[in-house]
Amino acid sequence: xxxxxxxxxxxxxxxxxxxxxxxxxxxxxxxxxxxxxxxxxxxxxxxxxxxxxxxxxxxxxxxxxxxxxxxxxxxxxxxxxxxxxxxxxxxxxxxxxxxxxxxxxxxxxxxxxxxxxxxxxxxxxxxxxxxxxxxxxxxxxxxxxxxxxxxxx
Numbered sequence: 139x140x141x142x143x144x145x146x147x148x149x150x151x152x153x154x155x156x157x158x159x160x161x162x163x164x165x166x167x168x169x170x171x172x173x174x175x176x177x178x179x180x181x182x183x184x185x186x187x188x189x190x191x192x193x194x195x196x197x198x199x200x201x202x203x204x205x206x207x208x209x210x211x212x213x214x215x216x217x218x219x220x221x222x223x224x225x226x227x228x229x230x231x232x233x234x235x236x237x238x239x240x241x242x243x244x245x246x247x248x249x250x251x252x253x254x255x256x257x258x259x260x261x262x263x264x265x266x267x268x269x270x271x272x273x274x275x276x277x278x279x280x281x282x283x284x285x286x287x288x289x290x291x
Contacts, residue, residue, distance in 0.1 A: 145225065145267040145274040151216045158182060159215035165204045172197050175215060175224070182217045183281040192279045195260040196224050198253040199275050203228035207273055220281045221262075227274040238266045 151157070158178045163171050176193045184192055196213070203211030207228025214225045233254075241258070244251040254275075258264045261277035268274070 145265055145276055151218045153218065155216070157214045157216040159213065162210065162212045163200060163204075164210040168197070168200055168204060171200060171213065175213070178215055179222060179279075182215075182222050183220075184222060184279060188279060191260040192222070192224070192277075195257040195277050196226070198257045199224070199226040199277070202253040203230070203273070206230055206233075217281075222279045222281055223276060224278075225274060225276045227272060229272040232270050233266070233268040233273055235268075238268060 158181075159174060161167075161171060161174070172193060175196050176189065179189055179192055200211065200213060203226055207230030211226055211228035213227075214223075216223050238254070241255075244255055254264075254266070257275065257277055262280050262283065263276075263278045265276045266273065
């Protein structure tokens with residue numbers, strides 16, 4: 139991962155090792171990519187509910203990229219020590235800062251707006267960079283921690 143930009147779309151492990159997964163995707167590949175992420179995250183050491191939560195968070199991010207980020211994106215998955223990272227980027231118009239910073243649970247009667255909230259809830263850390271050139275979101279899961287939580291934006 140880059141020392142200067144942890145959300146760079148080409149970010150990989152800081153030790154220079156190749157990513158566990160590096161894929162571009164569009165709407166036709168969401169299901170296939172979710173299955174691939176499940177396999178890779180499982181091989182990296184996630185299991186049970188932690189694996190399910192991480193994959194659901196990734197699914198929300200790639201679905202958001204397709205729906206709101208220009209119809210396509212790219213995903214990088216890597217492990218550094220005991221932390222599994224996933225970075226999802228798109229070329230959409232960006233997300234308003236107020237939306238990124240809003241940590242409130244969306245109202246149950248609202249059909250949209252759940253993706254970022256769920257990803258934040260289901261990962262140990264979530265970082266977001268968004269602007270007119272696109273959005274990049276990085277989530278992580280500690281492979282030795284039994285509980286998920288939110289530790290940042």
